[in-house]
Amino acid sequence: MSTVAVKKTAARTAQGRADKRRHILEAAVEVFANAGFHRSRVSDVARAANVADGTIYLYFKSKDEILLSIFEEAMAEMIEAVEVKLAPLDDPFEKLRTFTAFHMTRVERHRSVAKVLQVELRLSHTFMREYKPTKLKEYLDIVGRIVEEGQARGLMRLEANPTIVRRALFGALDEIAMQWILTPAARYGLLESANQIADIFASGLRSGSAEASANP
Secondary structure, X not given: OOHHHHHHHHHHHHHHHHHHHHHHHHHHHHHHHHHOOOOOOHHHHHHHXXXXXXXXXXXXXXXXXXXXXXXXXXXXXXXXXHHHHHOOOOOHHHHHHHHHHHHHHHHHHOHHHHHHHHHHHHHOHHHHHHOOOHXXXXXXXXXXXXXXXXXXXXXXXXXXXXXXXXXXXXXHHHHHHHHHHHOOOOOOOHHHHHHHHHHHHHHHHEOHHHHHHHOO
């Protein structure tokens, strides 16, 4: 077999494994969202993915690793997608509004994933005690960079601590999203909530000079 043929075969094998792994994770999302993480078994995931139980362990060491992998991949996708949306924007306040709208739209469109990440993930002792959520920090850092940019341009108050702002903003989004997930008859829409949260934070962050230029 030629070197080119070997490389093509290896590429197909790697792609096949990647596809199988993603298929298992997609099945696990639905299982964890519907039955709950602690009540679910690896065999339930295997059944939903239509694979043998042993196949799961070729890709994941444990049920906890499946859950953490769902988190890692979902966060990586969100980071990439929101960066694309923010790239063409110039105004830091527009970026802040776009970020909040993106987050809530993602929750609404991927409710099962959101439920796993916001409800079931918190029930994992491995995640809460041992895991270092670097992808979450990377996601929150996007907000921190927006604030730092706004401050550098004299648009946002210098006394606002970017670390506190990013955590407070995410906390607000997380709380509204959590209630929406747990309360089917929620009285508010997620995009409406995103806009209001963005307005509240923009009002608190806007510098005196920015207010003067906005209201000559």
